[in-house]
Structure formats: structure tokens, C-alpha cells
Amino acid sequence: SQTIHQWPATLVQPVGSPLSLECTVEGTSNPNLYWYRQAAGRGLQLLFYSVGIGQISSEVPQNLSASRPQDRQFILSSKKLLLSDSGFYLCAWSGGSKKDTQYFGPGTRLTVL
Amino acid sequence: AQSVTQPDIHITVSEGASLELRCNYSYGATPYLFWYVQSPGQGLQLLLKYFSGDTLVQGIKGFEAEFKRSQSSFNLRKPSVHWSDAAEYFCAVALNTGNQFYFGTGTSLTVIP
Numbered sequence: 001s002q003t004i005h006q007w008p009a010t011l012v013q014p015v016g017s018p019l020s021l022e023c024t025v026e027g028t029s030n031p032n033l034y035w036y037r038q039a040a041g042r043g044l045q046l047l048f049y050s051v052g053i054g055q056i057s058s059e060v061p062q063n064l065s066a067s068r069p070q071d072r073q074f075i076l077s078s079k080k081l082l083l084s085d086s087g088f089y090l091c092a093w094s095g096g097s098k099k100d101t102q103y104f105g106p107g108t109r110l111t112v113l
Numbered sequence: 114a115q116s117v118t119q120p121d122i123h124i125t126v127s128e129g130a131s132l133e134l135r136c137n138y139s140y141g142a143t144p145y146l147f148w149y150v151q152s153p154g155q156g157l158q159l160l161l162k163y164f165s166g167d168t169l170v171q172g173i174k175g176f177e178a179e180f181k182r183s184q185s186s187f188n189l190r191k192p193s194v195h196w197s198d199a200a201e202y203f204c205a206v207a208l209n210t211g212n213q214f215y216f217g218t219g220t221s222l223t224v225i226p
Contacts, residue, residue, distance in 0.1 A: 034214075043218035044157075044203065059213075090156055101147065102205075102214055104156035 002027035006091050006105040013112055019064075019078040021108050023091030026072065031093040033074040034102065035066055038088040050074060086112045117206050119217035126194050127225050134189040134220050136204030145207040146187040147214070148178055152200045160202075163187065174198070199224045 003026045013019060025031050035047040046059045048066035056066050063082050067075045074091060089108045094100040116139045126132055138144060145164050149157040161172025168180040178189045187204060204217040 044216040046213060049213065088154075092157075101159055101162055102207075103159070104149075106156045107154070109154065 002093070002103065004091060004093055004103060004105040006089075006108050008108060009106065010109045011111070013081050013110065015083055015112055016080050019076070019081050019085070019110070021076040021089055021091075021110075023074040023076075023105055024072055025093045028072070028093070028095065030071060031095065032100075033068060034092040034094075035074065035076050036090040036092065038090060038107075040087070044090065047076070081112045083112050086110055117204055117215050117217040119202075119204055119220050121220045122218070123221045123223070125223040125225060128196050129193050132189075132191045132194045132198070132222070134202050134204075134222070136187045136189065136217060138185050138187065138204075138206045138215075140185075140206065140208065142208075143180075143182060146178075146180060147205040147207070148172065148176070148187070148189045149203045149205060150174075150200050151203065151219075157203060160189070194222075194224055196224045196226070198222060 005024050007022055032051050034049045036044045037047055038044050048056055048058055050056050050068045053068055053071055063085060064076060064078050089110060091105040092102040094102045118137045120135050147162045148160040150160050151157045160176050161170050161178055163170050163180045171177050176189055176191050178187055180187050199222055201219045201221050203219045206215045
């Protein structure tokens with residue numbers, strides 16, 4: 001069966017520090033991968049998605065970037081965090097077909113102070 | 114532009130009462146439709162999905178949803194709510210083009226004894 005992992009689960013970082021969040025998927029190959037941000041009391045905002053290694057699509061201009069160095073690894077990064085980067089970050093995967101369900105990881109709670 | 118609307122930000126129901134959460138979408142063709150549930154601090158869990166066929170779909174935890182093309186709606190229902198159903202519920206739409214999901218802003222459910 002497929003599983004999706006995210007780490008760390010919780011992170012507290014000062015403003016201006018770098019960020020690296022990691023997401024890995026097991027039990028499937030060539031998945032579509034997604035990064036979402038969920039601000040407090042708000043819905044999900046799609047940040048990036050990837051249909052293959054090295055292929056990243058950005059949905060909104062922002063302080064963040066994403067990379068996919070391996071088939072089942074998706075990384076969310078920032079060189080300098082802003083206060084507004086605080087939130088709950090969710091990684092998801094789908095099978096690649098247009099109607100495939102997205103399955104979500106447990107999330108990372110990021111607090112920027 | 115495509116959109117997903119969940120008009121109820123917050124709903125409170127008594128344990129044992131019936132529940133209906135509303136979801137409307139704006140899209141020219143019938144999309145693929147999903148409901149997810151999120152417990153505090155957790156990722157999203159798929160409750161049910163509709164691709165085609167029978168417009169009444171059954172999901173996990175006793176939930177069901179009905180697709181109504183004429184109303185562009187996909188409302189989630191449960192005949193008798195349990196205290197453990199308290200959570201955030203998200204409706205999502207996947208289009209038959211591209212690889213993206215569009216999420217509603219969510220409905221927060223409180224269950225009172």
C-alpha cells in the first residue's frame with residue numbers, strides 16, 4: 001500500500017532563516033506531487049505541483065520554492081522565511097490520471113517568529 | 114474561473130442529529146468531486162468521491178453525498194452525527210484537464226452532547 005511521509009511534524013524558525021520541508025511517498029511510482037499551505041482558519045492554497053522529476057509548476061508568486069530531486073521526493077524550501085510563511089503545510093500525491101484522488105500526508109506545522 | 118463554494122463556515126449540531134454540509138462548484142462540465150475530513154493538526158482524509166454513474170455515493174464513517182447536476186452541488190450528509198465527527202470538512206473538485214484540485218474553504222463542524 002502507498003504511504004506518504006512529511007517531516008518535520010513541527011518547526012519553529014526565526015524570520016530570515018532558511019527552510020526545508022521534505023515529503024516522500026512509498027509504494028507507488030511516478031506520482032503527481034503537491035504542496036499546499038493552510039493558514040489558520042482558512043482553506044487550502046496550492047503552492048506547487050509536480051508531474052515528474054525536475055518538473056515543478058508554481059501556482060502563486062511567493063517566498064517559497066519546490067524541488068523534486070527523486071521520483072518520490074518533494075521538497076519545499078525558502079532562503080529567507082517571512083512571518084507570513086507561518087502555517088500548516090500539506091504534501092499530497094495522486095496517481096497521475098486526471099481523476100485520481102489526492103492523498104495527503106500528516107502535515108508540518110511551521111511557526112515563524 | 115473555476116471555483117468551489119462551501120457557504121457554511123461553521124455548523125453546530127447535536128449528537129445524534131442529522132447533518133448536511135453544502136458544496137457548490139462553478140465549472141462548465143461535470144468535474145470529479147471529493148469530500149475530505151481534517152481533524153485538528155492532521156492531514157486530510159478522503160471520505161468519498163464521485164466520478165460518474167450513481168449520483169448518490171457512499172463513503173467511510175457513515176457519510177454519503179449526492180451529486181445534483183442541475184444545482185452544481187455535491188452535498189455531504191450523515192443521518193446521525195457522532196461526537197467524533199467534529200472536524201473540518203473540505204469539498205474538492207478535479208477538472209478533466211490539468212492535474213489540479215480546487216478546494217472549498219471548508220466547513221468546521223462542532224458536535225454538542
